[in-house]
Amino acid sequence: MNNEPEIIFEDDHLLAAFKPDGWLVHRSEIDRNENRILLQYLRDLSGHHLYPVHRLDKPTSGIIIFGKSSEMATLLQQQLESENSVKEYLAVCRGYCPEQGVIDYPLPPVADFKHQRKRPKADLPRKSAITLYRRLDTVELPYEVDRYPTSRYSLVEIQLKTGRRHQIRRHFKHIHHPLIGCPKYGKSSHNRFFARQYDCARLLLHASKLKIMHPISETVFDINMTPRGTFSELLGKLNWNLTN
Template sequence: MKLSRQLHVTTAISAIDFLASAVPELSKGRLKDAMSKGAVQLLGKPVKRLRRSQQMLKPGDSLALHYDADILQRQSAPAVLLFDEKAYSIWFKPAGMLSQGNEWGDHLSLLRFAEQHFTPLRQVFLLHRLDREASGLVMLAHTKQAAAALSKLIATQQITKTYQIRVKGQLSSELLQQGSICIPLDNKPSESRFTVQAYDANSDSSVVAVQLITGRKHQIRRHFAAVDHPVLGDPQYGKNNKHAAGLALQAIGLRFNCPLRRRLQTFELPAALLLEQF
């Protein structure tokens, strides 16, 4: 079942009793599950996820319910805290986990996973994203000061993010000589720099290390599909690039001069978490 409703409260009532009367298609058990997984929002400035079933609502309140039974039943491997720098932390996000939630919930998101891990000791701020199908390193901040400082580094391209991908085919000598793909995306300049690490003739595929100079949506996947070397296992871009192990794209490195610790920081994905194809 999938439904979306915007609901308006006219009398003082508990959240679960209001939802049960306003959405009779769903049992109280399903509504409580949807609330706990972030699928109910209390509209206002700011919009907040409403998780407590017994929270009292008042006349004039408005709720948004976005219920998708398929999404709420999904599961993924847990995220892993790799490096804890107190003001910020580096996590391993597994494939199948969102970086942050959306209107349909946040139970399968790194942000929510980290919030539950640190609550009530630290705040959690997402600094950058990684595609749901991809896996690898994601950095979170835990103070507003750290979030502002690190976000500035990202905005000014002072954090080197290294990715590893396996793509279909063998890259041409011309493409290798260029060492970058500069095809505009979404009418904006975009650049992906790369080096080929290996070519496997048996599978006719290449392992490529990539550094993003810009950060457009699905940039690596779109760039390599555009030059006829789609990432293996990509369900959205490219043709004849199926791969049983899923999307062959991992964020494997972060490197930057830390404005908080005033030193060069280098974080690498442990070998035990590398995809088998790498």
């Protein structure tokens, strides 16, 4: 199954694309050895200079949007921050999470660099962070991964109301249902199990829906995309059907 970057919408003002897991949106000192750079790839593919509007973390796949001018990127950012925009994700978490809920838990900035990590966590300013979620399906597997004879997991639909760094992963750790495949906020025993049992070693987080108003045409811009690659294959192996 194709898991390469792909342009899924383009006009004179903006470009929307599929970002595979493992690709950086743009070059970063945090991961200077990574050569898979989505921004450069899409610039070469489209023949246009592109301006990032929002970001997806390297291990996250899904829909991402770029402006074809700095002015358009600013207008798109304003749209994404408006109450009318919709940013939805699909994820797999450990355990049976509640059927639905709101995680309203302020988050401090992520400390990527050494000088940031030297500051006590209590000194880092927290910002409002709100995540809505709805459980779509569950599975109980006959494998002892942790301390129980079986292991439970949930497929979850998530909507971001704010856009803090690593917000979904940090919020689901906060409610004790960490995402599968996350090395930083997840649990290594479950990550290893999915890699070994299902050949799925990636973070199970996918940006599945983006809905905004086009800043120029003022028409509703609505894109939906199901997971690809090993995430898609895993859904089949666990008999999880997104159309239900």
